[in-house]
């Protein structure tokens with residue numbers, strides 16, 4: 001039951017003046033950035049602003065969220081006792097379209113974290129030229145300590161408090177995205193972020209003259225929705241997945257074909273821990289950073305690539321499937337070491353892009369095939385890569401700064417064109 005609800009709350013768009021709730025498909029997310037990350041995101045934004053010739057007032061305008069809300073969510077636990085949780089909703093920018101972004105459940109989720117993620121959404125949608133703004137929700141909760149029924153109640157409470165939309169608009173399936181395919185959802189949404197990541201890897205390798213992913217080696221941190229889809233698709237294309245980690249541990253296989261990804265997925269789908277996988281070698285969870293590979297894919301948490309990690313990591317490229325995995329100072333170390341970083345606002349934008357495609361299908365009252373969705377996703381990831389690459393070449397800046405310059409131009413143009421009165 002809750003599976004269906006968690007999909008149903010998926011992710012919501014909202015218009016100005018209407019608070020809205022969004023979700024991210026899975027509400028069991030272990031993924032959250034550690035405290036203090038809004039400033040990290042703002043550091044990257046400021047670096048791109050310095051490259052652009054924009055009116056100085058724009059800095060504060062693009063950095064300041066339009067609205068932030070913190071609420072207490074009280075539910076009765078299964079034993080009948082009430083318990084209070086904190087919920088957050090940040091609407092960062094809607095100059096380019098309705099606020100859009102997922103809902104994060106994590107024991108460390110706080111306003112600062114949600115603020116940074118909301119801002120990343122604005123620049124992600126702008127880079128992909130998806131006509132949405134940026135927002136994010138979060139609830140401070142350890143989902144492992146709650147039953148499915150309790151999580152459902154908490155989600156409903158959050159939706160009830162923040163989502164005024166349906167009261168005004170009536171039945172409108174397009175408002176919520178990430179829905180199950182049998183309930184107006186889109187084919188291809190579940191795989192979209194991992195698939196988009198792989199389109200991004202292909203574009204990046206090609207641009208750096210490395211050829212296709214086949215025979216390249218990969219290490220993937222986090223093997224949930226995004227990491228597992230990326231791993232599966234890379235393996236299908238002849239990529240060698242040498243190491244995979246999740247919250248329970250790390251599996252490493254230095255053999256010529258690396259980890260048998262379908263076999264590992266069957267093990268996990270049976271409900272067995274990655275740390276109990278009997279093939280390959282078991283490493284400590286964070287030893288994934290020591291694995292020598294061509295491409296390292298953080299697909300779990302924010303803030304994991306810190307200075308010490310950046311100094312020791314042994315890869316040629318980093319592809320940020322997670323939101324905000326690299327701190328600004330670690331980013332500088334990676335630059336010094338000549339390790340290009342494919343930034344989060346590009347790499348993981350496949351998710352919101354297919355959420356947009358779901359919205360389009362709902363408006364049309366029509367369902368596209370998986371191939372049509374995946375083709376659209378590829379086109380948009382290719383176009384966004386080209387814009388990011390061109391801007392980075394034009395200004396002589398890293399890909400992340402290139403990506404933010406493209407997004408900032410679009411957000412600022414929309415803001416100015418819409419006027420301030």
Ligand SMILES: NC(=O)C1=CN([C@@H]2O[C@H](COP(=O)(O)OP(=O)(O)OC[C@H]3O[C@@H](n4cnc5c(N)ncnc54)[C@H](O)[C@@H]3O)[C@@H](O)[C@H]2O)C=CC1
Nearest residue numbers: 029030031193222223224225226246247300322323348351
């Ligand atoms: N699912 C989506 O459509 C999108 C996800 N993202 C980002 O991608 C990242 C992953 O998201 P999902 O795959 O959806 O989450 P998920 O909850 O399905 O998977 C997270 C994975 O990370 C692992 N993990 C947690 N702590 C870890 C640690 N310390 N070391 C290694 N692994 C650890 C978990 O065991 C799990 O395998 C997050 O940063 C999320 O914000 C970004 C855009 C869209």
Ligand SMILES: O=C(O)CCC(=O)C(=O)O
Nearest residue numbers: 011024101102351352355
């Ligand atoms: O699919 C969506 O709209 C949410 C995506 C999201 O939350 C993210 O990209 O971080």
